[in-house]
Amino acid sequence: MTRRVENVSTSLEDRLALRELVDNWAVWRDAGDWDRFATVWHPTDGWMTATWFQGPAAEFITVSREGFDRGVSILHFLGGHSADVNGDRAIAQTKMTINQRASIDGVDVDVLCTGRFYDFCARYDGEWKIVRRQPIYEKDRLDLVDPSARLALDPELLHRFPAGYRHLAYLQTKAGFSVKSGLPGLTGAAVRRLYDEGAKWLAGSANPGDTE
Template identity: 65%
Template sequence: MSETAFLRRLQVAELVQNWAVWRDAGDWDRFATCWHDDGRMMATWCQASAADFIAASKAGWARGVSILHFLGGCSVDLAGSRAIAQTKMTISQRAEVDGVLVDVVCTGRFHDFIEEREGPGGRRWGIVLRQPIYEKDRMDPVDPAARLELDPALLARFPEGYRHLAYLQTRIGYTVKTDMPGLTGERVQALYAAGRAWLAGAPHGWAE
């Protein structure tokens, strides 16, 4: 790997890290710089433009919605001014569910379509699309002595990879998308194919 390619991969990885730190800190002005103007976020609870996702995140923050992100390893594929970054991550959300305060931890990957473009401040990398991959999750009462009984019919509505996260988000009033990519299956394979097309110069083509 050339020194230039290594540095460009570091720039993409730094972008991914800044996203998590600035979003969870409520540093909305800097968080906005992680995106290009046509950027789009595909979360369980919000599928929207970057601007609308930021607005929804700010509104949730003001209501006390607690969602945190922890990042692990990051793999970056580069092709000219385009990149696909896959980053191991954990989403942690705390809320009251059926009268019991719980923590949900969901493990997966961020699958990011990223591009370097010319802008007012010069060339910079920005996210064009973020599609998480949801691999597994769990729900635990904050008080170990608390008794939690979930509605099995509601729980069964959601894919295994984010079943408990979706349950919590539904209970606090969000409409949750039910066909997000998981560890295996047609949806994640279609996402990988969209990533390869992106690196080859095509539009990402990832539909809601």
């Protein structure tokens, strides 16, 4: 009985630590607390994929900081969380929204994208770190900051991207970012491949899947 209680306690401890790790990512990144933000990533293998960036965590921190200093407004809010833990490996999924404010053709807009952070995590020196973060983009919408304003979207550009992040990609493309197509959504081949990579990571694969 004592052994069982200890195992449950250890598991709960890991799950709480993983939740704190994800929370810290959002709070420190959005606050521009770059020194502490760097600590959530695995120091040698950290990898970030977003609509507008795919690369090592160190580079993501640099470009995020540059954008923050220029006034780029991207905020994150977190919801429900689940983690699968196997020894020193974990897959954490966290419901989230990405909120970006910018100007499209001179009109201020907010884009709200809803999805999940899908995090490949590993224990490093006794602490959980993010090895790879791959957002799953489930749906998004665009709202005018001033409801009385008028904005006509280019339908060809809008439908160039998947439905899960179509408006976010539109805004970011207009803002000058190069946006990656084919990222995982709620359903489809890309998200099925991600789940398969997650299962292999938990089983001990040498790498966390697609980091290119």
